[in-house]
Amino acid sequence: MDALSNIHLKRRTLLKGLGVVGLSSLLPTFLTLRQANGSPLPRVRLKQTDYQTFRSTCAMECLHCNLTAYVWKDRLMKIEATKGFNVKCCLRGISRTKWVYHPLRLTQPLLRIGEKGEGKFQPISWDAALDLIEKNIRETIATEGNKGLLLTAASGNMDSIKNDMGKAFFDYLGGSTKTAGSLCCAAVTAAMMPMVGLRYADTRDTIADSRYILCWGNNPAVTMHAYFKNYSQAQRNGARLVVIDPRFNETAAKADEWVPIVPGTDIALALGMINIIMQEKRYDADFLRAHTGAVYLVDSQQQLMRADPKDADSYLVFDTQSQTLKRHDAPGVMPALLGDELPANSEFTTVLDNVWAQAKPWTAQKVEEETDVPAQTVLRLARDYASTQPAMIVQNMSGAQRTEFGTYVAASQFYQALITGNIGKAGAGVCDAGGVRQMAKFSPIVPPAPNVAKIPPIPIAKIGDWVAHEKPHSIKFWWNMTLGAMTQLPNTNQVREAFKKVPFVVVADNLMSSSALYADLVLPVTTIFEDVSLMAGVRSHYVQLMEKAVEPPGEAKPDYWIFARLAERFGFGEVFNQPIEHYIDTCLKGSGITRDMLKKGPVCPVEDDWIPFKDGKFLTSTGKAHLYIEEWSKKAFLPVVTWKQVKESVKGSPELAQTYPLMAVQRKLARSVHSSHGMNEWILEVQRNRPNVMIHPEDARQRQIQPGEWVVVFNHRGQHRAIADVTTHIKRGVVSLDNGWWEQQGGSSSHVTNDQVEVLGNGHCCNSTLVDVRREA
Ligand SMILES: Nc1nc2c(c(=O)[nH]1)N[C@H]1C(S)=C(S)[C@@H](COP(=O)(O)OP(=O)(O)OC[C@H]3O[C@@H](n4cnc5c(=O)[nH]c(N)nc54)[C@H](O)[C@@H]3O)O[C@H]1N2
Ligand SMILES: Nc1nc2c(c(=O)[nH]1)N[C@H]1C(S)=C(S)[C@@H](COP(=O)(O)OP(=O)(O)OC[C@H]3O[C@@H](n4cnc5c(=O)[nH]c(N)nc54)[C@H](O)[C@@H]3O)O[C@H]1N2
Numbered sequence: 001m002d003a004l005s006n007i008h009l010k011r012r013t014l015l016k017g018l019g020v021v022g023l024s025s026l027l028p029t030f031l032t033l034r035q036a037n038g039s040p041l042p043r044v045r046l047k048q049t050d051y052q053t054f055r056s057t058c059a060m061e062c063l064h065c066n067l068t069a070y071v072w073k074d075r076l077m078k079i080e081a082t083k084g085f086n087v088k089c090c091l092r093g094i095s096r097t098k099w100v101y102h103p104l105r106l107t108q109p110l111l112r113i114g115e116k117g118e119g120k121f122q123p124i125s126w127d128a129a130l131d132l133i134e135k136n137i138r139e140t141i142a143t144e145g146n147k148g149l150l151l152t153a154a155s156g157n158m159d160s161i162k163n164d165m166g167k168a169f170f171d172y173l174g175g176s177t178k179t180a181g182s183l184c185c186a187a188v189t190a191a192m193m194p195m196v197g198l199r200y201a202d203t204r205d206t207i208a209d210s211r212y213i214l215c216w217g218n219n220p221a222v223t224m225h226a227y228f229k230n231y232s233q234a235q236r237n238g239a240r241l242v243v244i245d246p247r248f249n250e251t252a253a254k255a256d257e258w259v260p261i262v263p264g265t266d267i268a269l270a271l272g273m274i275n276i277i278m279q280e281k282r283y284d285a286d287f288l289r290a291h292t293g294a295v296y297l298v299d300s301q302q303q304l305m306r307a308d309p310k311d312a313d314s315y316l317v318f319d320t321q322s323q324t325l326k327r328h329d330a331p332g333v334m335p336a337l338l339g340d341e342l343p344a345n346s347e348f349t350t351v352l353d354n355v356w357a358q359a360k361p362w363t364a365q366k367v368e369e370e371t372d373v374p375a376q377t378v379l380r381l382a383r384d385y386a387s388t389q390p391a392m393i394v395q396n397m398s399g400a401q402r403t404e405f406g407t408y409v410a411a412s413q414f415y416q417a418l419i420t421g422n423i424g425k426a427g428a429g430v431c432d433a434g435g436v437r438q439m440a441k442f443s444p445i446v447p448p449a450p451n452v453a454k455i456p457p458i459p460i461a462k463i464g465d466w467v468a469h470e471k472p473h474s475i476k477f478w479w480n481m482t483l484g485a486m487t488q489l490p491n492t493n494q495v496r497e498a499f500k501k502v503p504f505v506v507v508a509d510n511l512m513s514s515s516a517l518y519a520d521l522v523l524p525v526t527t528i529f530e531d532v533s534l535m536a537g538v539r540s541h542y543v544q545l546m547e548k549a550v551e552p553p554g555e556a557k558p559d560y561w562i563f564a565r566l567a568e569r570f571g572f573g574e575v576f577n578q579p580i581e582h583y584i585d586t587c588l589k590g591s592g593i594t595r596d597m598l599k600k601g602p603v604c605p606v607e608d609d610w611i612p613f614k615d616g617k618f619l620t621s622t623g624k625a626h627l628y629i630e631e632w633s634k635k636a637f638l639p640v641v642t643w644k645q646v647k648e649s650v651k652g653s654p655e656l657a658q659t660y661p662l663m664a665v666q667r668k669l670a671r672s673v674h675s676s677h678g679m680n681e682w683i684l685e686v687q688r689n690r691p692n693v694m695i696h697p698e699d700a701r702q703r704q705i706q707p708g709e710w711v712v713v714f715n716h717r718g719q720h721r722a723i724a725d726v727t728t729h730i731k732r733g734v735v736s737l738d739n740g741w742w743e744q745q746g747g748s749s750s751h752v753t754n755d756q757v758e759v760l761g762n763g764h765c766c767n768s769t770l771v772d773v774r775r776e777a
């Protein structure tokens, strides 16, 4: 940690670094490098031709921009956005040299010698580290069975090899406790899969074609940064950009309208809009009849009606021509859409009747009472969205769905797109994250393991609580990779307890991260540009080869090297120890893309703009979009979106709100992707380098909080220090907390976040959190 206090960069240091990037082709660069003994090397003058160049991908959970590295004498000198790539990278991407050569960079396996969290370690050899891991895995399996092993992996590196290799390794051991759901967007998945049969239906290629863009609970100016140029282009083309957010976010600053809303009430607003669209007959009846299950019939028991109970897809509709029940896919059928087309006193209704029934109570006035969005605004939003075609709802794994009923939030956005026929066209749709996995076929990198024990998983939001309290069983060995557990999992104090509870914790990371501090054994891994890999994922429209540009520092190894060595010890080495090219080729099999093609540059698998569902076909088993989701009823929820009051909210928990009256929402920052880059010295220099809490002047006044002073955000889970940003850019009664600050920087906002599981999708409810704020004593 000492190394951190030594980061005293001046702005000009950064500008010098960036100057090397911007002007490199024009100006010679002077460099002062240090030799191993610390004495400076002679100053050298570098020309563009002195560098070797390599390409890789910015592999965190962001947009997977293609980056070009400039290497001189096996040192990464600078990183640029790859010329001609479809998006430009950002400061985080070009600052990656500072990640590679960071003072906290791990270069050797480290064994804990102090208390967990204290950060005292001694270096050990790889052989000794692998011996220890092998011993602990064998002992755990002998005493607890495979369920005593836990693997957690997330989004630190989303390449197509490393996390998959880790998961496969534990499967080949015979299985392990896995995590269920996700910290990110499990709710979107739980909505989209049954509704449209596809996750990652992103519409970013045609944002500029849109006439009306509704950024609903998200902030693409920061979180889709490299694509924001498309939003600006849409605006220049005449589109209206509207932001729905309790916070005046960076996108709102560029938008035509900011609609502040009470956190967790988006379902009410969506239902209110649907009600207006239905009442005013602004729906697209032709689209709904032809392409959706809005016309399926529901019986008096609230069951979907089928022609053949054994055939799940044999949904019945009411044919308005023959006035009989027919299969939805019968030739020439003209299905009834709403009750007024059904026979009088019929025992059944249509799915759309059921959807509307949930929306009907939501008059604009009632929406205003719940959401604080003025009734006039609700009316205007509904009318504008339905009548300005093509209109797009941007959701991009939004903050609005990291709430207790996030699945309904995401589903309600698809309802609006489907009801107005705003989907499957350029400029329309619900913009999700997305990438090449939806455009081409890729294969698993290793064959499935022969025998994998069925072990109950732990919902990812519950890792802290459950592991600390041995639910559903005791964990004795925990492997954490690509997950900032101590900053990103909710309820940090429970996560800390979990780390302390487990007798042997391995953390593989490239920096001494907040989580690595809690490991028994820290494994140093490579960053991008230090190993060969492949990116064929769900964030970029390009398949990208990740080239090795420099040797890793010290003894850092790729995660896949570690699993290969361990697999050899457990007798299935040949599955994992093939050359990396073998796994890349295996993954590419079936995609029509080869390694040779990728050597020339990133490859997009499709030629035209990517428009999900553009042929009017959805990827459900019927080819139609579904609005009535039977899966949800299995969890005792209504199969159509209905209003639900978030429990941890002022209205949902009046008693708790007496003690913690402020609703906290989370905010992703330009300075980092989650915790990644949180310690990057260039970024700390340029971006504000203290956590902030946005608080309304009235809320601040009640607490005697002065702008710019340190405050403590607290609740029954823990506390988080931050600087008070007293501003009307946040709704009264709401505070906004920064995501991703490290333990070494004072701790992240996850110390207070709700670790309840999002009910329908196993997601994350960090934006359903009550807190209070006080001046620091
Ligand atoms: N720079 C940067 N870019 C990123 C990331 C990053 O960490 N940094 N992370 C990436 C990842 S993994 C993700 S998931 C995406 C997320 O992208 P976004 O969803 O855009 O990011 P967030 O900042 O989590 O949330 C956006 C907004 O949701 C608002 N919000 C919170 N609760 C509610 C609510 O109940 N209703 C409404 N309407 N709004 C609410 C917050 O005030 C916040 O301004 O960003 C990706 N891009
Ligand atoms: N409080 C709060 N919590 C949140 C959110 C929020 O808004 N607020 N957002 C949530 C969301 S949307 C998401 S997606 C998650 C994201 O959370 P995470 O997926 O945990 O993302 P990071 O914090 O970036 O942590 C990634 C870790 O992986 C490490 N890493 C990078 N490359 C490699 C590699 O090649 N191998 C290995 N082994 N490790 C590597 C990085 O150094 C870092 O420590 O956070 C969630 N948690």
Ligand code: SF4
Pocket: 058, 059, 062, 063, 064, 065, 088, 089, 090, 091, 092, 093, 094, 225, 226, 673
């Ligand atoms: S952080 Fe995101 S926007 Fe920036 S270079 Fe990396 S992938 Fe691109």
Ligand SMILES: [Mo]
Pocket: 061, 183, 184, 185, 397
């Ligand atoms: Mo995420």
